[in-house]
Amino acid sequence: MTTRLQGLLDGQLDRHSEVAAAMRAELPQVQAIADELIRRLAAGGVLYTFGNGGSAADAQHLAGELIGRYLRERRPLPAVALIGDAAVVSCIANDYSYDDVFARQVTALVRPHDIVVGFSTSGTSPTVVKGLAAARANGACTVAFTSARGRVLADAADLALVVPAQETARIQEMHVLALHLVSELVDRWACDSEEQP
Template sequence: MHDVLARQLADHVDTARAVEPLLAGVAELGELLCTTFAAGGRLYTFGNGGSAADAQHLAAELIGRYKRERRPLPAVALSVDPSVVTCIGNDYSFDDVFARQVTALAGPGDLVAGFTTSGTSANVVAGLAAAHEAGARAVLFAAGSGGKAAEHADVSLLVPSDTTARTQEMHLLLLHLLSEWVDAWAAGETDERGAVLQAATTG
């Protein structure tokens, strides 16, 4: 069993190294998220299972804080209201649980982020499509080619792995890197593009 665990750890480390090319995408998304918040927009996140936890984690980092004391930022995870989710799932379809909420809540100037390890989760694909219909921007956290979900994303962070566990581990790393970018901006240390402000380097 020890050998099995050692191989899993080695696979995690190798996948983390392979994620380095995604840093440019993290910067692009960080800039997009900062400009969204600066203009009064909101972030809506969603996913299924472990991906729902990742979506909630990102919202929590933004509303609470990552490392710095700064203002709370408007982010909403769309999987956390069981009455809404079960109402839509029961009266319509589980495939509609995110799209219907996005249609109700999101609009121009907002950002919608979907998490799916496969890129084929029907409700995530529909949620991202609904974002564009509402005039919002769409972001995807997925793996491989991103599947059908990538067709509806303005920015995609695609982990180079076909293993669900490794993909979710890297999604957590990516959302923490994104939180670092936004945290520094909201605390007044950088501008929206990540450039260090003079005030943050003096006195």
């Protein structure tokens, strides 16, 4: 490996570590998001989630952790990633606008007892902002996983996890860390609730 390449990789790892350390300040928000998700699931609500590109993968990841399991064997929890149906997404994008792909689905599916999580590294994605606005209009709790790059999404949500970074790679890495922390807390609750008589 060349010295230049080694320096580049070391710099990326150093920056990752710096942002991960700064995420300690977001732990109360992680707890608040997990608590609200647990409250909504316990009341029969459903998690709906979405995002674009890498954020779509994060949305699917979160839904998968709830439907499948995180670390413990337990019942599946209701979660839907709205990016997963290519026919619906392309239909809405073609017939209306790409900016409406999540809002239209949210309007059709989300109810007041549900919770809706939007992922956006920029914090300004029109599809995600409009999706959360539609969820709020339906009376659901809204959550933003976003960054310090743009406050539009954070300001549009009831709860927001704001990664203190500007670089897309670092933001996505911290979104995965945060969704794993939320999954851990929800996983523990689901297992504990199954043990109650």
